[in-house]
Amino acid sequence: MSEENNTNPEESADLDNSRRDFLRYVCTSSAAALVVASESSAAAVVEEANSADAEVTVAEFFQGHFVLMSDEEKKQAIARLEKRYSAQYGKKTTVSDVAAPDGVLFGYALDMSKCIGCRRCVHACAEENNQSRGESAIQWIQVMKIPKGNISFSAEELEKGYPEKSRFGDYGVQVGGNAYHPAGLTTEGAQSYYQDEAVPDKDFFYMPVQCQQCEKPPCVKACPVRATFRDHAGVVLIDYNWCIGCRMCQLACPYHARRFNWGEPNLPAEEMNPKTHYFGNRPRMKGVMEKCTFCVQRTREGRNPACLEACPVGARKFGNLLDPESDVRKVLATKRVFRFKEEFGTYPKFFYYIG
Amino acid sequence: MICLHKASRIVVFALSGFLIVGMGSCKVASAAGENAETQTAKPVTDCYESREDYATVSRTENAVPEYGFPSIKCSKTTGAVLWYGDPYEGTIPMGAMPEIKDQTHGNFANAVVKPREPHLTYFNLGPNGCKTCHDGKTVPNPKDGKPRLLSMHQDIVENSLELQHGRGAVWCLDCHSPTNRNKLMNRRGDKISFNQPQRICGECHGEKYIDWRAGIHGKIIGSWASDGGKRRWWVCTECHNPHTVQKNRFNPVKPEPPPPLPRGMKNASHERSETE
Numbered sequence: 001m002s003e004e005n006n007t008n009p010e011e012s013a014d015l016d017n018s019r020r021d022f023l024r025y026v027c028t029s030s031a032a033a034l035v036v037a038s039e040s041s042a043a044a045v046v047e048e049a050n051s052a053d054a055e056v057t058v059a060e061f062f063q064g065h066f067v068l069m070s071d072e073e074k075k076q077a078i079a080r081l082e083k084r085y086s087a088q089y090g091k092k093t094t095v096s097d098v099a100a101p102d103g104v105l106f107g108y109a110l111d112m113s114k115c116i117g118c119r120r121c122v123h124a125c126a127e128e129n130n131q132s133r134g135e136s137a138i139q140w141i142q143v144m145k146i147p148k149g150n151i152s153f154s155a156e157e158l159e160k161g162y163p164e165k166s167r168f169g170d171y172g173v174q175v176g177g178n179a180y181h182p183a184g185l186t187t188e189g190a191q192s193y194y195q196d197e198a199v200p201d202k203d204f205f206y207m208p209v210q211c212q213q214c215e216k217p218p219c220v221k222a223c224p225v226r227a228t229f230r231d232h233a234g235v236v237l238i239d240y241n242w243c244i245g246c247r248m249c250q251l252a253c254p255y256h257a258r259r260f261n262w263g264e265p266n267l268p269a270e271e272m273n274p275k276t277h278y279f280g281n282r283p284r285m286k287g288v289m290e291k292c293t294f295c296v297q298r299t300r301e302g303r304n305p306a307c308l309e310a311c312p313v314g315a316r317k318f319g320n321l322l323d324p325e326s327d328v329r330k331v332l333a334t335k336r337v338f339r340f341k342e343e344f345g346t347y348p349k350f351f352y353y354i355g
Numbered sequence: 356m357i358c359l360h361k362a363s364r365i366v367v368f369a370l371s372g373f374l375i376v377g378m379g380s381c382k383v384a385s386a387a388g389e390n391a392e393t394q395t396a397k398p399v400t401d402c403y404e405s406r407e408d409y410a411t412v413s414r415t416e417n418a419v420p421e422y423g424f425p426s427i428k429c430s431k432t433t434g435a436v437l438w439y440g441d442p443y444e445g446t447i448p449m450g451a452m453p454e455i456k457d458q459t460h461g462n463f464a465n466a467v468v469k470p471r472e473p474h475l476t477y478f479n480l481g482p483n484g485c486k487t488c489h490d491g492k493t494v495p496n497p498k499d500g501k502p503r504l505l506s507m508h509q510d511i512v513e514n515s516l517e518l519q520h521g522r523g524a525v526w527c528l529d530c531h532s533p534t535n536r537n538k539l540m541n542r543r544g545d546k547i548s549f550n551q552p553q554r555i556c557g558e559c560h561g562e563k564y565i566d567w568r569a570g571i572h573g574k575i576i577g578s579w580a581s582d583g584g585k586r587r588w589w590v591c592t593e594c595h596n597p598h599t600v601q602k603n604r605f606n607p608v609k610p611e612p613p614p615p616l617p618r619g620m621k622n623a624s625h626e627r628s629e630t631e
Binding site for chain 2: 091094116117118119120122123124127128134135136137139142189190191192193194195196197198199200273274275299302303304306308309310311312313314317318319320323325326327330331334335355
């Protein structure tokens with residue numbers, strides 16, 4: 001321990017020097033960049049940087065939080081992104097910043113009794129939302145295969161367990177045997193990596209889980225830089241450029257809904273969806289968080305999310321929770337509905353129901 | 356002479372039926388072989404929507420020129436439709452729907468459906484649809500609706516005396532019009548198009564029908580807005596096969612591949628519960 005701390009005085013002096021050099025370098029360069037960014041002629045510099053390096057521009061690195069930008073800054077930011085994506089993927093890419101409609105609170109309902117676990121929603125989501133593919137694939141929906149449980153306890157196992165004994169005596173607490181059969185709706189023994197020839201499998205049901213778009217989102221509370229926030233239509237969004245990649249939100253989310261880009265995303269150009277939204281499916285970069293946005297690029301323009309359109313059994317319903325005529329409200333009015341992990345007090349707007 | 360003529364027509368009919376079935380199976384086999392070898396080379400073009408053989412659909416390139424979207428994108432492993440570039444391609448208006456004057460009424464003003472008639476094998480054998488054979492002469496109209504053993508259509512109903520719908524209470528001609536085989540028929544004898552099966556299914560399956568009208572049962576794609584938005588509705592027979600519901604309610608489907616395992620993990624055996 002002490003040996004490790006005792007470093008050679010010469011070496012430490014070198015370290016100090018190099019640290020000082022480094023700090024000096026960082027200070028001067030970032031100061032220069034800040035000056036450049038704040039100048040009125042920033043646009044020209046941006047153009048220059050763009051043409052020099054289409055990968056990452058200086059201006060993009062130094063841009064502010066998108067929500068706090070002026071209209072002019074937003075326009076510039078979007079033009080930068082469109083130019084970069086179009087060059088990178090070899091097709092004309094649009095980045096929308098259309099605002100959420102007023103008087104709308106988005107909600108989702110999923111019929112647990114209908115879901116057959118075919119995972120089409122998972123892959124439809126990837127087609128729509130430009131997630132990383134292949135080895136480093138990122139999927140926003142996780143389909144859990146859950147055993148229905150052995151409700152019929154068997155008489156043969158009556159003797160297999162044993163009552164738990166303690167030094168205070170036998171309280172009749174059962175261990176093993178029938179006591180260890182999961183029964184009813186339980187996530188005990190849930191599988192997400194199942195590889196079946198055909199679904200639905202007998203004695204199992206399926207539960208897709210994605211971002212629950214909480215009314216009190218713990219991820220938003222955890223974010224130290226407010227890169228993730230709840231918009232006025234109730235959808236939790238991320239400004240990928242403002243995200244610092246600390247992954248606090250991932251820890252805070254009780255639904256395992258958030259995914260982190262550990263490396264540069266692997267998105268083949270031919271599979272890239274060129275209709276994107278700033279807070280939605282525009283291609284992400286290394287070191288940022290992403291998650292389901294209820295397909296913000298579609299739903300803000302009136303169209304249903306991609307997972308709903310792919311579901312072959314019609315288990316997914318989407319709509320405006322403020323409109324009593326919407327599909328979701330009709331489900332809430334007539335079916336038995338529950339929220340996942342309700343006890344956390346997150347108030348999700350993603351409802352599960354038994355149809 | 357007439358008898359001979361009739362026999363020859365039936366033979367031609369049966370042969371063509373075999374031919375079509377054979378072609379169909381050949382196509383499926385070649386598609387499967389192609390998928391296994393060249394998975395990423397080119398997009399899958401022959402796809403199905405809900406289940407295989409129920410609602411087949413083919414891919415159109417550049418259906419949305421603004422973004423270069425194809426009409427659909429299909430799974431490379433199963434051929435299932437995953438993504439719609441144009442959700443309204445090939446749709447027609449749903450047509451007149453009976454009004455139900457309570458809070459469960461559906462909003463069908465902007466409802467479109469995919470027509471079912473192009474998917475019916477026998478309907479498309481001749482220029483007059485089913486009437487090509489069921490014209491009252493080649494195959495005479497039945498005198499009554501009593502169940503009998505059919506000598507045709509075994510591919511649809513294997514044993515007509517054990518029709519797998521209604522548990523013995525339903526016979527073909529309770530839903531198919533005896534006088535106009537191109538149409539379905541409800542209990543009052545109204546002719547109903549094959550494109551509007553919901554109007555006949557709903558006569559018995561009222562609870563599901565009300566849920567369907569409300570947008571709870573079944574599937575709707577396109578706009579999410581309950582008023583004004585154009586929406587494509589799925590009709591009953593796009594998911595349910597009315598001839599096999601009892602024995603074979605739904606054909607199982609092949610699931611899409613699982614997510615990649617976390618780095619360093621060899622298998623997913625950690626997920627198995629200890630009771631298995």
